[in-house]
Amino acid sequence: MSEFAPALPTVTVAEVHSLLAQNHSNPHAVLGPHLDWRGLTIRAYFPEAVHAVVIPDEGEPQAMTACQPEGFFEALFPGLTAPFPYQLEIHYPHGDTHTMHDAYAFGPTLGEVDLHLFSEGRHERIFDKFGAHRRTVDGVMGTAFAIWVPGATGVSVVGTFNSWDGRLHPMRCLSNSGVWELFIPDVWPGALYKFEIRTQDGRRLMHNDPYARQSELPPGTASRVYEPGQPFRDGQWMSRRKAMSMRDKPVSIYEVHVGSWRRLLEESNRPLQYQELAHQLADYVLDMGFTHVELLPVMEHPFGGSWGYQVSGYFAPTARYGSPDDFRFLVNHLHERGIGVILDWVPAHFPKDEFALARLNGSAVYEHPDPRKGEHPDWGTYVFDYGRHEVKNFLIGNAMHWLEGYHVDGLRVDACASMLYLDYSRKDGQWIPNTYGGRENLDVVAMLQELNGLVKLRTPGVMMIAEESTAFPGVTHSTDDGGLGFGFKWNMGWMNDTLTYFQMDPLFRANNHGKLTFGLMYAWSETFVLPISHDEVVHGKGSMLNKMPGDVWQKFANLRALYAWMWAHPGKKLMFMGCEFGQWAEWNHDTSLDWHLLWHNEHRALQSLVRDLNHLYQSESALWADADPAGFQWIDPDNAAANVLAFLRKDPATGRQLICIGNFSPIVHAGFRIGLPRAGRYEERLNTDSQLYGGSNIGNDGGITAEEIPWDRQPYSAMINLPPLAMVWFLAPDAPAPVTEAELPTDEVVVGPVASVMVPVDAAEPVVFIPAPQAAAVTPAARPNLPAHGKAKHKSKQKR
Numbered sequence: 165m166s167e168f169a170p171a172l173p174t175v176t177v178a179e180v181h182s183l184l185a186q187n188h189s190n191p192h193a194v195l196g197p198h199l200d201w202r203g204l205t206i207r208a209y210f211p212e213a214v215h216a217v218v219i220p221d222e223g224e225p226q227a228m229t230a231c232q233p234e235g236f237f238e239a240l241f242p243g244l245t246a247p248f249p250y251q252l253e254i255h256y257p258h259g260d261t262h263t264m265h266d267a268y269a270f271g272p273t274l275g276e277v278d279l280h281l282f283s284e285g286r287h288e289r290i291f292d293k294f295g296a297h298r299r300t301v302d303g304v305m306g307t308a309f310a311i312w313v314p315g316a317t318g319v320s321v322v323g324t325f326n327s328w329d330g331r332l333h334p335m336r337c338l339s340n341s342g343v344w345e346l347f348i349p350d351v352w353p354g355a356l357y358k359f360e361i362r363t364q365d366g367r368r369l370m371h372n373d374p375y376a377r378q379s380e381l382p383p384g385t386a387s388r389v390y391e392p393g394q395p396f397r398d399g400q401w402m403s404r405r406k407a408m409s410m411r412d413k414p415v416s417i418y419e420v421h422v423g424s425w426r427r428l429l430e431e432s433n434r435p436l437q438y439q440e441l442a443h444q445l446a447d448y449v450l451d452m453g454f455t456h457v458e459l460l461p462v463m464e465h466p467f468g469g470s471w472g473y474q475v476s477g478y479f480a481p482t483a484r485y486g487s488p489d490d491f492r493f494l495v496n497h498l499h500e501r502g503i504g505v506i507l508d509w510v511p512a513h514f515p516k517d518e519f520a521l522a523r524l525n526g527s528a529v530y531e532h533p534d535p536r537k538g539e540h541p542d543w544g545t546y547v548f549d550y551g552r553h554e555v556k557n558f559l560i561g562n563a564m565h566w567l568e569g570y571h572v573d574g575l576r577v578d579a580c581a582s583m584l585y586l587d588y589s590r591k592d593g594q595w596i597p598n599t600y601g602g603r604e605n606l607d608v609v610a611m612l613q614e615l616n617g618l619v620k621l622r623t624p625g626v627m628m629i630a631e632e633s634t635a636f637p638g639v640t641h642s643t644d645d646g647g648l649g650f651g652f653k654w655n656m657g658w659m660n661d662t663l664t665y666f667q668m669d670p671l672f673r674a675n676n677h678g679k680l681t682f683g684l685m686y687a688w689s690e691t692f693v694l695p696i697s698h699d700e701v702v703h704g705k706g707s708m709l710n711k712m713p714g715d716v717w718q719k720f721a722n723l724r725a726l727y728a729w730m731w732a733h734p735g736k737k738l739m740f741m742g743c744e745f746g747q748w749a750e751w752n753h754d755t756s757l758d759w760h761l762l763w764h765n766e767h768r769a770l771q772s773l774v775r776d777l778n779h780l781y782q783s784e785s786a787l788w789a790d791a792d793p794a795g796f797q798w799i800d801p802d803n804a805a806a807n808v809l810a811f812l813r814k815d816p817a818t819g820r821q822l823i824c825i826g827n828f829s830p831i832v833h834a835g836f837r838i839g840l841p842r843a844g845r846y847e848e849r850l851n852t853d854s855q856l857y858g859g860s861n862i863g864n865d866g867g868i869t870a871e872e873i874p875w876d877r878q879p880y881s882a883m884i885n886l887p888p889l890a891m892v893w894f895l896a897p898d899a900p901a902p903v904t905e906a907e908l909p910t911d912e913v914v915v916g917p918v919a920s921v922m923v924p925v926d927a928a929e930p931v932v933f934i935p936a937p938q939a940a941a942v943t944p945a946a947r948p949n950l951p952a953h954g955k956a957k958h959k960s961k962q963k964r
Contacts, residue, residue: 186368196267197268216254294311309347356386393489446498462507513543522546584604655694707747707751724770744770797841799877806829822896823840823894825891827886827888840875
C-alpha cells in the first residue's frame with residue numbers, strides 16, 4: 165500500500181465518504197476535470213483498479229496518482245486554464261486494461277428550460293430528454309441517462325457496460341428538481357441497464373427506466389438502450405390523416421391481441437413476431453374490410469395473463485414479439501396497406517412490481533401517497549398521482565410518444581371511469597371527496613382535457629377513444645364547452661343492452677324490446693364506437709356464438725342478426741378477433757384463435773357475412789354518415805309482439821337511403837307490410853338469411869316495389885318476406901327533386917330517436933306467421949368483392 169498517497173489532496177473527506185456511500189448528489193463536483201489556482205486536476209474513481217493514466221487527445225499520457233481510499237486517482241496538469249479532451253486508461257489486476265472517455269468530463273444534457281417545463285408538467289417532448297438516448301457530446305458518442313427520482317439520496321446507472329456496479333456511474337441531481345442525469349460515453353444501443361437508487365432510510369433499490377424505449381425479454385426486467393433504425397415510409401398516409409376527421413368516415417376496427425391472433429404450432433406454439441404479423445394481419449384485415457386494427461396494450465408488461473393492462477414499461481413495445489424497430493415496421497406496413505393502427509393505453513393504474521414504477525424511491529413517487537386515492541381495490545395496483553405535475557407530464561408525454569414516435573393513429577384510453585370517479589369501486593369512508601365535495605377526480609379531468617387538446621394541436625386526425633362505462637357528461641364534447649375533448653367513446657350501454665337482448669330466448673324478447681330501441685334515445689349525446697370487445701368473451705361470459713340461444717342453426721342465425729343490427733346502427737364499429745368467424749370457446753391469451761373452424765361451412769359463412777358487412781358499410785355513406793341525427797329515422801320501432809324493428813339510414817348530404825329491417829323472432833313473417841319513404845324499386849342489398857351466410861335463403865327475389873299505400877307514417881309501403889332471426893337491408897331508389905323542410909308533412913315523418921313504447925300489433929296490419937312462398941338470396945351488390953351469385957329460388961322453410 166506504500167504507493168498510495170495518504171489522502172486526496174484537493175477533496176474534503178466528507179465528500180469522499182459521501183461518494184463512497186453512493187449518496188453524493190453531485191459526483192461531478194469530485195470526479196472529472198477541475199480548475200483551480202494550481203491548474204487542471206482530473207480525478208477518477210475505479211474500485212479494484214491498480215493504475216490509471218490520462219491520455220489527452222493531444223499530448224503525452226500522464227500517470228495518475230493513486231490515493232486513499234483505494235480506487236481513487238488524481239492527476240494535476242499545472243498551469244492549465246481550460247479542460248482538454250482526454251480518455252482514461254484503467255489497469256486492473258491480472259493485466260486487464262480498459263480505455264474509455266471519462267463520464268464526468270461532460271456537462272448536463274438537460275437544460276434549465278427542460279427542468280422548468282417538466283416541473284410545471286408542460287414539457288411536450290419529455291420523452292426525448294428522459295430515459296436513455298444516444299447523444300454526441302463534444303464530439304464523443306455515448307448515451308445520456310436521465311430519471312426523475314425526488315427524495316433519493318443517490319442514483320447510479322448500472323448495466324452490462326459496468327458489470328452492474330453502482331459505484332462506477334453515480335448520477336448528479338440537477339438543482340432541486342429530483343432529476344438525476346449522466347452522460348456515459350461509449351454505451352451503445354442494445355446495452356442492458358437499470359437504475360440503482362438509494363433511499364432516505366439507506367436501502368438500495370434496483371428499478372428499470374420509467375422512460376425506457378426498449379426492454380429486456382421477459383421474464384428479464386432490465387431496460388435496453390435503443391436507437392431507432394427502422395425508417396417510416398408512410399408519408400402519404402400521415403399527410404392524409406392530418407387533413408381527415410374520422411367522425412365523418414367509415415370506421416370498422418378489428419381488435420387484436422398480438423400474442424394469440426395466430427401462433428405457429430409447428431414451432432412450439434410460439435406467437436407471431438411483429439414483422440411476421442405485419443404481412444399476415446394486413447392481408448386478412450384488407451380482405452375482411454376492416455379500416456383499423458386496435459392492439460391490446462403492446463407496452464411492456466411482466467405478466468402475460470394481464471393481456472398488457474398492467475404496464476411496467478410505458479414507452480417500450482413488449483419484447484415478446486420483437487424489437488421497437490420491428491414494431492415500427494408493423495405500423496409502417498399497415499399504413500402502407502391503408503390500415504389505421506389504434507393502441508390500448510393504460511393510464512389508470514400500474515402494477516406493484518418492485519422493479520418498475522412502484523415506490524421508486526422507497527415511497528410514493530408516481531402513485532398517490534394516500535391509499536384512498538393511490539391504490540385500486542379491484543386490481544391490486546397503484547393509481548397515478550394525477551395532480552403531481554411531473555406524473556401528469558409522464559402520462560401526457562407517453563401518449564404523445566406513441567402518436568408521434570410510432571405514427572399510431574389513435575389511443576383507446578382504458579378504464580376511464582376508474583380514473584374519473586374518486587369513489588370508483590370504493591365504499592363510504594374509503595374515498596376522499598374533491599375540493600367541492602364531489603366524487604369527480606378534478607385532476608384527471610384537467611389532465612384528459614390537456615391531453616386531448618395537445619393531441620388535436622400536434623397530431624390532427626388522430627382518434628382519441630374513451631372506454632368510459634358510465635354517463636359521465638361531455639366525454640366527446642369540446643374542452644371549450646367543458647367536455648373532456650375525446651373524439652369517440654365506447655358505447656357500453658348499447659353493448660350491454662344488445663347482448664342482453666340477443667342472449668335471451670326469442671320467447672321473452674317482446675317484453676325486452678326496449679333494450680334495442682333505448683340506445684337511439686342517446687345515440688347522439690356522444691360520438692360513439694359500438695364495441696364487441698375482448699371483455700365480452702372472457703371470464704366465463706362465453707364466446708359470442710355460445711351466448712346465443714337455441715340450437716346450432718339458431719345460434720348462428722342470432723349472431724348474424726346481431727352483427728347486421730350492429731353495422732346498421734349509428735356509431736363506429738369494433739369487433740374482437742375470432743368473433744368474426746364464431747369461435748365456440750372463450751378467448752385464451754395463451755393459444756391461437758381456432759382458425760380450424762373455418763374448415764366448417766357455418767363458420768366460413770359467418771366470416772363471409774362480416775366481410776360483406778364491412779365492404780357494404782364502407783361503400784354506403786348512409787351507414788357511416790352518423791354524426792347528424794338526421795341520418796337515422798325510425799320506420800317501425802314498436803312492433804315488440806313480432807320482434808320486428810325497421811328504420812332508415814341516410815346520408816343527409818346525398819339523400820342516399822337504406823331501409824333496415826330486423827326480425828328477431830324464429831318465425832318467418834311473410835307478407836309483412838313495411839312503410840317506405842319513396843316510390844320505386846328497392847334493391848335488397850343484404851339478407852343475413854342468405855344461403856351464402858348459412859341461412860334458409862328466404863328473401864324477396866332481389867328487391868321490392870313500393871306501393872302508394874301509406875304505412876308506418878311513411879307515404880309508401882310494400883309487402884315483404886322477413887326471414888327468421890335475420891336482418892334485411894334495402895337500398896332506396898334515387899331521391900326525387902329536393903323538398904324543403906317546410907314542405908314536409910310534420911305528422912308523417914319521425915326523425916331521429918323516439919321512445920320505445922310497448923304496444924300490440926295493429927290488428928289491421930296484415931302480419932302473418934307463415935312461410936314465404938319463394939324467396940331469393942341477397943343481391944350481388946351486397947358482396948362487392950365477390951362474384952355474382954344469382955337469384956336461384958329456394959323453397960321456404962320455417963325455423964322454430
